[in-house]
Amino acid sequence: GQQVMQIPQYQHVQExxxxxxxxxxxxxxxxxxxxxxxxxGHPVFLIQLVKSGEVKKQKRLTxxxxxxxxxxxxxxxxxxxxDVGTYFCAGKGGDMxxxxxxxxxxxx
Amino acid sequence: xxxxxxxxxxxxLKTGQSMTLQCAQDMNHEYMSWYRQDPGMGLRLIHxxxxxxxTDQGEVPNGYNVSRSTTEDFPLRLLSxxxxxxxxxxxxxxxxxxxxYYGYxxxxxxxxxxx
Numbered sequence: 001g002q003q004v005m006q007i008p009q010y011q012h013v014q015e016x017x018x019x020x021x022x023x024x025x026x027x028x029x030x031x032x033x034x035x036x037x038x039x040x041g042h043p044v045f046l047i048q049l050v051k052s053g054e055v056k057k058q059k060r061l062t063x064x065x066x067x068x069x070x071x072x073x074x075x076x077x078x079x080x081x082x083d084v085g086t087y088f089c090a091g092k093g094g095d096m097x098x099x100x101x102x103x104x105x106x107x108x
Numbered sequence: 109x110x111x112x113x114x115x116x117x118x119x120x121l122k123t124g125q126s127m128t129l130q131c132a133q134d135m136n137h138e139y140m141s142w143y144r145q146d147p148g149m150g151l152r153l154i155h156x157x158x159x160x161x162x163t164d165q166g167e168v169p170n171g172y173n174v175s176r177s178t179t180e181d182f183p184l185r186l187l188s189x190x191x192x193x194x195x196x197x198x199x200x201x202x203x204x205x206x207x208x209y210y211g212y213x214x215x216x217x218x219x220x221x222x223x
């Protein structure tokens with residue numbers, strides 16, 4: 001069945017360093033979504049990508065959707081302590097499947 | 109707007125007990141779903157609904173029932189609680205149009221412990 005894999009599982013960075021998380025699907029996706037979950041909170045929708053090769057930016061965050069629509073990435077430039085949390089990708093093949101998430105910690 | 113409201117926020121059950129987790133949304137979203145979140149396993153889909161009267165199973169449906177009698181409400185029933193059902197449960201809803209789904213709005217979650 002459809003699987004969505006996300007790496008790395010954990011990432012610890014110094015404030016100001018960049019951060020990237022990668023998402024790979026076993027099947028072609030119609031779209032991919034990204035969410036952020038703060039510790040003790042609930043997932044909050046960040047963005048959705050639909051087109052092959054699509055790139056979208058939100059301030060310091062850059063999201064990419066692969067040409068084959070089977071992979072995606074989220075890149076954060078110059079991390080801040082407010083970026084702390086777990087970042088999830090979610091891909092729709094049949095139903096919506098979430099990756100296991102990348103937990104980001106930032107040292108001031 | 110309240111968004112997606114889940115109750116209760118915390119619950120402790122004994123093995124074998126049944127209970128219903130409530131979920132309500134006021135955004136007139138057709139699509140609603142239930143996920144469970146366990147450490148290191150992300151969010152796993154339990155059941156979902158594309159509209160009132162329509163439900164379907166997700167990735168991990170065993171031990172859970174759902175119904176969708178109205179657009180607003182999507183309760184999740186645990187039939188006979190087991191320790192393996194200890195988890196955090198999230199309800200989510202989404203606007204959809206012609207089978208295209210937009211970003212999910214999640215409730216604040218129900219933390220369930222089965223002893």
